[in-house]
Each structure stands twice: as structure tokens, then as C-alpha cells.
Amino acid sequence: MERILPAGETPAIEQDRPDGPGRLAAIVEDNWTSVYMLLFSMTGRTHDAEDLTQETFLRAFDRLDSFRPPARMRSWLLRIATNACLDLLRKRKRSKSVPLPDDLRGAAELPGFRLEIAEESQRLRAALGELSETARAVFLLRVQESLSFREIADLLGSTEQAVRWHMHHARTRLLQRMRAGV
Amino acid sequence: MKCRRVQRWLLQAENPRLDSRTPAEIAEHVRACPDCRFLKRQLTKLEEAWRLVPGPAGSEEAKRAFLDRLARSASPVARSARLPRRRVLQWCAASAASLLALGTGTWLVVSEREARAADGLVDQLVDWNLDLTLAQSESERNRVYARQAERFRSALSTASLPEEQRSLAQELLENGSWLVTHQDPAAEADRFGSLSEELLQLAQSAGARGNARRMNKLLRQYNRVLESGIDLNVQRAEASNALDGKRRAKLDRLALRDADHLQQLASLWEAAPGAARKEIERAVGLHRDRVRKASQKKRKGMKAEG
Numbered sequence: 001m002e003r004i005l006p007a008g009e010t011p012a013i014e015q016d017r018p019d020g021p022g023r024l025a026a027i028v029e030d031n032w033t034s035v036y037m038l039l040f041s042m043t044g045r046t047h048d049a050e051d052l053t054q055e056t057f058l059r060a061f062d063r064l065d066s067f068r069p070p071a072r073m074r075s076w077l078l079r080i081a082t083n084a085c086l087d088l089l090r091k092r093k094r095s096k097s098v099p100l101p102d103d104l105r106g107a108a109e110l111p112g113f114r115l116e117i118a119e120e121s122q123r124l125r126a127a128l129g130e131l132s133e134t135a136r137a138v139f140l141l142r143v144q145e146s147l148s149f150r151e152i153a154d155l156l157g158s159t160e161q162a163v164r165w166h167m168h169h170a171r172t173r174l175l176q177r178m179r180a181g182v
Numbered sequence: 183m184k185c186r187r188v189q190r191w192l193l194q195a196e197n198p199r200l201d202s203r204t205p206a207e208i209a210e211h212v213r214a215c216p217d218c219r220f221l222k223r224q225l226t227k228l229e230e231a232w233r234l235v236p237g238p239a240g241s242e243e244a245k246r247a248f249l250d251r252l253a254r255s256a257s258p259v260a261r262s263a264r265l266p267r268r269r270v271l272q273w274c275a276a277s278a279a280s281l282l283a284l285g286t287g288t289w290l291v292v293s294e295r296e297a298r299a300a301d302g303l304v305d306q307l308v309d310w311n312l313d314l315t316l317a318q319s320e321s322e323r324n325r326v327y328a329r330q331a332e333r334f335r336s337a338l339s340t341a342s343l344p345e346e347q348r349s350l351a352q353e354l355l356e357n358g359s360w361l362v363t364h365q366d367p368a369a370e371a372d373r374f375g376s377l378s379e380e381l382l383q384l385a386q387s388a389g390a391r392g393n394a395r396r397m398n399k400l401l402r403q404y405n406r407v408l409e410s411g412i413d414l415n416v417q418r419a420e421a422s423n424a425l426d427g428k429r430r431a432k433l434d435r436l437a438l439r440d441a442d443h444l445q446q447l448a449s450l451w452e453a454a455p456g457a458a459r460k461e462i463e464r465a466v467g468l469h470r471d472r473v474r475k476a477s478q479k480k481r482k483g484m485k486a487e488g
Contacts, residue, residue, distance in 0.1 A: 025249055032245040040238055050244045057248070121235040142196070143229045146345045149196050164194040171193050175224055178231075 028057055031074050034145060035081045041140050042085045044129055052088065056081040078145060079155040082137055089133050127177035131170050138163055139170040185211075188218045197345075198225035201352040223379075230383040234390045303337055304347060307354035308403045310334065311377075312410045314361040315370050327362040334358075346387075350380060367418035368429035374411030375436045378404055382446060389450055394458040397450075401461035408468045412436060416472075437476055444469045 035056050040049035059080050060067075067076050128136055137156065141147045149167075153160045188211045192198050200209045200222070212218045310330050317323040338351050357373060364370070385400035416433060419425055425433075444466060451462045 025252060028245065028249055028252065032248075033241060036241045036244070040241075046238045046240055049238070050240075053244065054248055124232060124235055139232075143232050168190070168193040171225060171228065174228055178228065 024061060027060070027073060027077075031077050032057075034074055035077055037144060038078060038140055039081055039085055041125070041128065041144065042082075042133070042136060043089070044125065048088070052081065052084050055084050059084065074145070075147060075151055075155060078141065078147070082141070082155060086133055086137070123178065124174070127174050130177070131173055132166075134158075135166040135170040135173075138166040139174070142167060185215060185218055188212060188215070189221055192218070192221055192225060197349060198222055198229070199349045199353065200356070201349055202356070226380075227383070230387060233387045303334075303341055303343070304351055304354065305399075305403065306330075307334060307351055307358070308406060311354055311357055311361065311374075312406060314358055315374070315411055315415060320365065323362050323365070327358060331355075331358060346384060350384065353377070353380070366424075366429075367415040367422065368425065368432045371412050371415035371419060371436060372432040374407050374415065375439055378407045378412065378443070379439065381407060382443060386446065386450055389454055389458075394455055397454070398458055398461050401465060405461060405465050405468060408465065413468075413472065437472075440469050440473055440476075444473075 032053065036049055036053045039052045039056075040046060043049055043052070056077060060077055063080075067073065128139070131139065134156065138152055141152045141155065142149070147155070149160045149163045152158075153163045156163070188208055191205075191208050192212075195204075197203075200212060212222050310326070313326050314323055317326050334351075334355055338348070338355060341348075341351075343351065354377070357377065360373070361370065381400050381404040385397045385404060388394075388396040388400060416436065419429060419433060447462055447466050447469070451459055451466070454462060
């Protein structure tokens with residue numbers, strides 16, 4: 001469980017790693033892929049994923065003193081990333097420009113990559129795009145990031161029971177879509 | 183227990199694979215009920231399929247660009263007044279590249295060490311399962327079980343394992359407990375068939391992530407399971423006089439799995455680098471042998487009937 005430090009306490013980063021000068025770069029190096037992949041899977045667009053990933057790290061650096069072990073840095077970053085992403089998707093929904101998963105070139109363009117995996121990937125991504133933002137986030141945080149339901153509930157400011165319900169919904173819909181071949 | 187309740191449990195489970203946290207009545211039902219077992223398999227496959235979905239090209243490039251900006255100037259961090267700490271700016275400017283290398287190196291060493299420890303435990307558990315199935319008598323199985331079970335349980339409770347490895351290790355531990363109380367070659371072959379499926383899926387995931395070492399290791403385990411866990415038990419089952427309809431159905435299911443696995447192995451072979459193809463070719467050979475033997479047997483049966 002993450003703890004928010006009261007103002008004025010020693011920033012955790014100094015306790016966590018005495019070699020401070022390299023810490024920011026190390027944080028980026030260790031967590032970039034997780035954050036980027038989550039945001040790409042959530043938005044379906046590489047430029048959104050790129051912008052939001054940068055935004056996530058900048059926001060995190062801005063609030064480093066609110067993080068300290070035993071909270072996991074990755075979970076903390078994923079929380080910031082998820083909030084930033086949900087904000088963006090909700091804003092888009094309000095302005096009626098719903099993002100489409102139109103930037104799915106990753107699988108198809110890998111040279112020599114198996115066609116069936118590429119096709120299945122496309123189907124899965126398309127099916128994922130049809131889920132609600134929260135169900136999508138729950139599925140990705142659990143399957144892609146291996147977070148526990150407890151951690152996901154904390155991260156989304158929800159309850160474990162609600163997370164279970166969203167997972168139920170996500171799995172049911174994805175299985176239906178996959179069976180139907182989307 | 184009703185299927186509806188079990189299926190709801192599976193759809194809401196943190197881990198749809200059965201492990202030690204699965205309530206006993208659910209686990210028992212899933213093992214006995216083909217529909218619920220099918221759903222469990224579909225859910226596991228869905229997650230594996232998602233893990234095989236490749237990321238978009240350009241993530242690494244974007245990271246490098248961001249790190250360069252961090253190292254080169256204070257501008258990305260200082261772009262807003264939200265960053266009051268001068269220290270942050272100094273950190274960015276101070277030899278990020280060398281410390282980045284140090285951080286990355288440490289991370290890689292730790293990850294590699296964890297992965298090896300996990301491989302070691304799973305390897306030992308696979309061996310243990312195979313030793314159990316190879317043991318001919320109940321007393322021998324009890325001895326093999328008692329010698330290692332406690333040590334594995336304790337290793338599993340303290341080891342730091344990636345989730346997919348933990349789940350597999352847990353399943354192997356439970357399979358060991360099952361093997362000590364059941365001596366039924368067809369059912370044992372069926373269980374090793376499910377295990378081979380999981381190992382193959384994990385090998386595919388490792389291959390898709392470009393981890394050839396891990397893929398090879400998993401395929402070596404897969405091949406051992408094919409040879410000693412499945413083939414041997416199929417031969418035993420066929421040689422026994424206890425091959426009723428239910429047991430025959432289990433063996434037929436294994437034969438269907440052969441075709442499916444051959445297809446998956448062929449795809450894996452296409453995508454694998456040359457050095458990593460040896461174990462795949464061995465697995466394909468083992469499957470082909472089985473298919474050949476099965477069709478010879480079928481032909482003989484048809485001749486005898488004719």
C-alpha cells in the first residue's frame with residue numbers, strides 16, 4: 001500500500017537510493033516500457049502513449065517526495081499514468097472525439113512475425129477498445145502488469161469487489177469477441 | 183456445486199489458473215467438469231494471447247529521446263514551475279548516462295538472477311513430477327513425494343518468483359500431491375498433457391519477448407514432459423486392460439492436442455532465431471513420432487476389422 005508523506009518529511013528518494021543524481025534516469029529506464037505499454041493499450045495510439053508517458057514521468061518527478069518504500073515505484077507510476085489516461089479519455093468523450101485504435105501497426109509490420117499472432121493481436125486490441133475505460137484498465141493492470149486486485153483497487157480508488165466485477169465484465173466481453181472472430 | 187457458480191468464480195478470479203488459494207470445491211469441480219475446465223483454459227489462453235501481443239515500434243526510441251532530454255538540459259523538467267527542487271535539475275545534469283548504465287546493469291543482474299532461481303525451482307518440480315509418475319508402486323511414490331514435498335513448499339513460499347512462474351510451480355506442486363494418491367496412466371497422461379500446454383504457452387511468450395534462453399529452457403522441460411510424462415503413460419494405459427470409454431477419451435484428447443501443438447511449434451520455429459530452433463525441432467520430432475505411431479495403430483486396427 002502506498003503512503004503519502006506529510007509535507008516537510010524527508011523525500012523518500014534520498015532514503016531509497018543514495019546515488020540521487022542517476023535516480024531519475026534509472027526510474028525512466030526501469031519503468032518506461034510498463035508505463036508506455038499500458039498507455040498504448042489504453043489509448044490505441046502511439047502518439048498518445050508517447051505524450052502521456054512523458055507526462056507521467058514529469059508528474060512523478062514533480063511529486064517524488066510523496067513516494068516512499070515499501071510502495072512499489074512501478075505501481076505508483078502506473079497510478080499516475082492511469083489517472084492521466086482516464087482524464088484524457090474522458091475529456092475526449094465529452095468533446096465527442098472518441099479515439100479509435102487506428103495505430104496498430106506494431107504487430108503487422110514486424111518482419112517475419114507470425115501472421116496469425118498479428119491477426120489475433122489486432123482482434124484482441126480491437127475487442128479491448130470496446131470495453132469501458134475502467135474495465136480496460138483493470139484487465140491491463142492485472143494481465144499486463146500482474147498487479148493484484150488489491151493494488152488495482154488502491155490505484156483506481158475503488159474496491160476489490162468492484163475490480164472483480166470489472167474483470168468479470170472484461171473477460172466475458174473479450175471471450176465473446178474472440179469466439180466471434182470480432 | 184453448480185457450474186454457474188464456478189464459472190462466475192473463474193471470471194472474477196485474480197488468477198484463473200488453479201492454485202493453492204483456489205477453494206478446494208472449485209478446484210475439484212473444475213477438474214471434473216469439462217465445461218468449466220474449458221472456460222478455465224480459455225481464460226488462461228486469453229491472458230497468454232494478450233501477453234503475446236507485441237508492443238508498437240518506437241517505444242525504445244521515445245524513451246531514449248526522453249532520457250537524452252533529461253540528461254542534456256533541465257528544460258523538460260524545468261518546463262514548469264511545478265518543480266521547486268533545484269536538486270532535481272542538478273540530478274538531471276549530473277552524469278545521467280553513466281549512472282543510467284549502472285542502474286540498468288543492476289536491474290539486469292537482479293532480474294537475471296531471479297529468472298534463474300525461478301527456472302531452477304520449476305525445473306526441479308518438473309523432475310519431481312516425472313519421478314513420481316515413473317515410480318511403479320504406491321510405496322515408491324510415497325517415498326519420492328515425502329523426500330521433496332516439504333522442501334518445495336517452503337521454497338515456493340519464500341522464493342521471489344514472477345507470477346507466471348509461481349503459478350506454474352504451484353500447479354506442479356499440486357500435481358505432485360495428486361500423483362501420490364492416484365495411479366491411473368490415462369489420467370496421468372492427461373494431466374501431463376495440460377502441463378505441456380502451459381509450458382508451450384510460456385515458451386511462446388518468452389519467444390515473443392525475444393528471450394531465447396528462457397524459451398529454450400521451457401522447451402527442454404516441455405520435451406521431457408512429452409517423453410516421460412505423456413508417452414510413457416499412454417503406453418502404460420494402452421497396455422493395461424483398464425482402458426474404458428472415459429480413459430480412451432482422455433487419450434483421444436491428447437492426440438488432438440498433438441495436431442494443435444505441432445502447428446504452434448511450426449509457428450514458433452518460423453519466428454525463432456537459428457540457435458534456438460534445436461529444442462523446437464526435437465519437440466516436433468516427438469509429436470511426429472506419436473502421430474505416426476497412432477496412424478500405424480489405426481491402420482492395423484482397420485485391417486484387423488476388415
